[in-house]
């Protein structure tokens with residue numbers, strides 16, 4: 001489908017554990033995400049969710065299979081091109097915010113733009129400022145990120161993931177480290193952006209409550225995709 | 239964030255500022271190292287310049303003298319008779335053959351600035367019951383004074399050198415108890431003697447010269463030493479003092495006259511200087527090495543501490559080259575900042591040291607030569623050293639696997 005943001009075809013991933021021994025962690029994953037989808041990725045611990053996200057995010061390469069991102073086949077790209085494609089089409093949110101402590105909240109949000117274009121400019125700053133205000137962080141924009149609360153930090157991280165207006169946001173347990181209230185706030189923000197901008201989200205979560213609020217739920221068990229169903233509760237509603 | 243600053247610079251400077259303690263300590267280390275180098279080098283340069291000035295005050299760059307007379311051993315004699323056992327005949331005072339034509343030829347050479355013919359030999363200076371053995375140096379003021387600035391070294395009197403006048407050193411005057419206007423009798427080994435009026439006292443900054451040399455007019459000296467129309471030496475100065483050795487060799491080859499450069503006659507001084515300079519060089523190398531290791535170790539730690547941040551930068555699209563440059567710049571900046579402080583420290587302590595350290599007579603212990611190329615070189619080298627030292631940590635940072643770094 002032309003509108004697919006992501007297409008995985010028979011993707012496997014093995015890790016070398018000891019020189020001759022390899023373990024296959026992902027066994028032939030097929031998965032397609034369309035533009036504007038809001039997808040939960042669930043599964044027991046150790047089932048391969050993070051491994052899958054790393055492959056989709058072009059941080060790692062599959063052992064076999066093909067990954068197409070925003071229509072571009074990635075299997076044969078070199079490190080440089082992968083990096084560029086990653087920077088421009090994907091936003092990451094991790095369990096721990098991984099903000100860069102030497103910079104202010106605003107500077108952290110503009111960082112992906114700065115990395116991409118090389119020199120800072122006023123439009124980057126304005127974009128970062130807009131996102132932060134949007135995330136109710138305007139008053140903290142000029143502060144060092146270390147002084148923010150956990151929930152605020154994670155919201156800055158989400159804003160950063162959105163700075164380049166990516167086609168796809170990959171979030172690995174984005175609320176895993178937050179209390180219920182902060183996690184609801186963060187989740188709602190992602191949902192809002194998804195509705196407004198048509199940004200595709202793939203969110204790994206252990207929280208059934210949050211998964212229940214996604215449009216589609218993909219389940220991985222032991223490196224296999226065991227279920228992929230639309231979530232009737234949200235579809236059509238709202 | 240400034241508009242003109244590229245991402246790598248912004249990140250490098252922020253990282254350095256954030257790791258304040260580490261940056262401060264390593265900058266202090268570089269400061270001390272560079273300070274020591276600047277201080278030592280300046281003192282060494284100053285002392286050398288001082289010594290050279292002293293030497294060249296009373297001496298030409300090249301002196302041409304007649305070749306030694308060589309005794310010829312008997313051929314086919316006893317095998318035990320070795321060449322080196324042949325005694326050199328005592329060298330009498332001789333004139334350089336054809337010295338006028340050699341002088342004229344030298345004057346035309348482009349690297350030669352001045353040539354002066356002199357006659358010198360030993361004599362006895364007598365004043366009343368006091369006498370001292372001296373070296374009579376007979377010169378023509380107009381050709382010789384551009385080479386040895388005797389008028390400039392006078393403490394009293396004048397140095398016009400009329401035929402019955404003599405200029406002597408301050409030390410000799412003290413030894414003989416004479417002063418301006420007194421008469422001095424000079425008697426040579428040939429028995430000839432002249433009566434001269436002392437018209438000037440000089441201090442050429444060298445005790446030996448001040449005690450030994452007496453200057454008279456060329457004709458007076460020629461008569462006293464029995465060398466009418468002769469010259470025992472041709473004194474030569476050059477545009478480039480350091481070329482003296484080569485020029486001397488060339489002159490010797492083309493004229494057959496022995497040519498001694500000031501570098502040869504002061505070989506001991508040059509040996510000492512060479513040792514000093516090579517010691518200085520080894521200290522520089524050692525300081526550069528310890529600066530390099532210091533910067534490298536600070537950056538290695540920083541890479542480890544920041545691996546998660548590096549991972550996230552890579553995830554958001556930072557290329558390996560960008561990460562590499564962030565750390566190379568940090569190394570360079572540490573080197574540069576340290577060297578600027580170091581140069582300031584070196585120059586500051588030089589100025590203080592110069593003000594405090596005085597010779598017994600109150601004159602300066604070493605001349606304060608502030609050569610601005612030294613801090614410039616120190617800065618350039620320290621920056622380069624920093625960049626090189628950063629290479630290993632920077633490569634390590636650039637090679638970090640973002641998956642591993644982020645999972646940490």
Ligand SMILES: Nc1ncnc2c1ncn2[C@@H]1O[C@H](COP(=O)(O)OP(=O)(O)OP(=O)(O)O)[C@@H](O)[C@H]1O
Pocket residue numbers: 015016017025043044045046047048049050051052
């Ligand atoms: N670099 C690696 N080398 C070897 N094995 C690995 C590596 N990375 C992951 N694995 C293994 O792959 C399997 C899947 O790991 P992964 O982190 O993808 O699980 P997960 O579903 O994200 O688990 P969790 O919910 O606990 O985060 C695990 O058994 C893990 O030990």
Ligand SMILES: [Mg+2]
Pocket residue numbers: 049050051172
């Ligand atoms: Mg995981």
